[in-house]
Amino acid sequence: MEKREFSPWTWQNERSYVQAVEIKNPEGILYCSGQAAIEPNGISSNEDMKSQLQKAISNLEEVISLAGYKCKGMVRLKVYTTSMQDLWPHFHILQEWIAQHNIRTALTAMEVNVLFETLKVELEATVVK
Known part of the structure; x- marks a missing residue:
């Protein structure tokens, strides 16, 4: 795989993404469904935003690994949340995970009216190798 990143500015570096x-x-492209705080038994979390974000990250990493890909190969990440105001104080958790895996991705974060059942945050990714 050949990968090139484009960012005409530097301000997005502090926000953990590229333009x-x-x-x-x-060699392959993996399109991940939105991963959220859903337990292996299919039960949706009703915990707080921080806990749900941590579980969503864990679930996304598990899907990527199971498919034989590496988190570092992520090229697109979409973050959906029912409250940007509630997510923002915990966004550093996602940024730390991104840094830990040396991920350089295009990123979109958006507030949506509702997610499935009691979910507050969902992560959708595209990963290549």
């Missing part, structure tokens, strides 16, 4: 990612000659 655009180009991939040439990938």
Whole structure:
């Protein structure tokens, strides 16, 4: 895989993303469904935003690993939340995970009206190798 990143500015570096990612000659592309705080038995969490974010990250990492990919290969991450105000104080958890895996991804974060059942945050990713 060849990967090039494009960011005409530097301000996004503190926010843990790049403006655009180009991939040439990938060996594979993994499109992950939105991962949220759902337990292995299918029960949706009713915990607070911080706990749900941590579980969503854990579930996303598990899916990526199970498929034989590495988190570092993430090129696109979409964050959906029912409250940006509630998510923002905990966003550093996601940023630390991104830094830990040396992820350089295009990122979009958006507030939505509702997620499935009691969920507050969902992470959707595209990963390449």
